[in-house]
Amino acid sequence: MSDSSPDRRDGSAEVVSVTRHPHAVLDLPSRRFKGLKIERLLNLAARSQPIRLLEVGTGSGGIAHYFGTHQHLKCEVDAVDVHDNRLVTEGYRYQSVRDTHLPFADATFDVVLSNHVIEHVGDEKAQRAHLAELHRVLRSDGVGYLAVPNRWMLVEPHYKLVFLSWLPQAWRTPYLRWMGKGTVYDCEPLQMRQLEHLFSAADFDCRNLCVDALRATFEIERPTSAAAAVLRRIPDGLMLPLRRIIPTLIYRFERR
Structure with missing residues (x-):
């Protein structure tokens, strides 16, 4: 919406x-x-x-x-x-x-x-x-x-710009315009x-x-990938700090 x-x-x-x-x-x-x-x-x-x-x-x-x-x-x-x-x-x-x-x-x-x-x-x-x-x-x-x-x-998904959402709100639209990606940053x-x-x-x-969603994504979309195999071996305790x-x-x- x-x-x-x-x-x-x-x-x-x-x-x-x-x-x-x-x-x-x-x-x-x-x-x-x-x-x-x-x-x-x-x-x-x-x-x-x-x-x-x-x-x-x-x-x-x-x-x-x-x-x-x-x-x-x-x-x-x-x-x-x-x-x-x-x-x-x-x-x-x-x-x-x-x-x-x-x-x-x-x-x-x-x-x-x-x-x-x-x-x-x-x-x-x-x-x-x-x-x-x-x-x-x-x-x-x-x-x-x-x-x-x-x-x-790292990369804002709507406009594909590195660090866009890291910036203070007042800086996001100018950065978007400077990079030629749009006229106003309309996401929060x-x-x-x-x-x-x-x-x-x-x-x-x-x-x-x-963490559950990350595991589910690889199990559904790339179940035979090396990443999926690695994720199966990593305990939740090691993954939780990455949230x-x-x-x-x-x-x-x-x-x-």
Whole structure:
């Protein structure tokens, strides 16, 4: 989701002055891998079915389609976005939204997904509104998945510039323009502790899945690679200190 800056009394975010680009991933095969990874990380096979699932930030539609047409999981899938960039539309219901407000009743969903969305919704106020809406629509026994670029990643993934997100906010747009990569930096990547503070403020319990996700990525996408073999041999205790610098922060969250 994108195109949002906060300016509403109800706490949700509304378009004011910043035009944010969709940055949708349109590679459908990669979306199938991502769907499988999410399924495993959330252990969805162990949940009772049918599963009411919401994807916030539909992008290509690949993840919503993966769950909506799953051969073994029975999922009833809704998806929303502020830009319609879908390449596949089957298997799920889609609604366009204007901002962080979600057009669903309280406690509607068993599973909510926010995959590389929160960095696009706006500033911290808008990010808080995004999490508040996820909390509102998630059932008391539901589970959520959130992924966001780590501010301390070496190469910023949207504009492919080294150290872009390391810079103070006031320096990011000038650097982007100087390198000829765009006119305004429209993303807000997060640090690990910063994100965990936002989860806590939204009344969520969260668990960092960065190491689990790294292992799952290689097991799914390159199971016979040397990297996958090495990862199988490294104990979690040696991997956990790397969570702060892994390029993508990935969390499982639940209502308190």
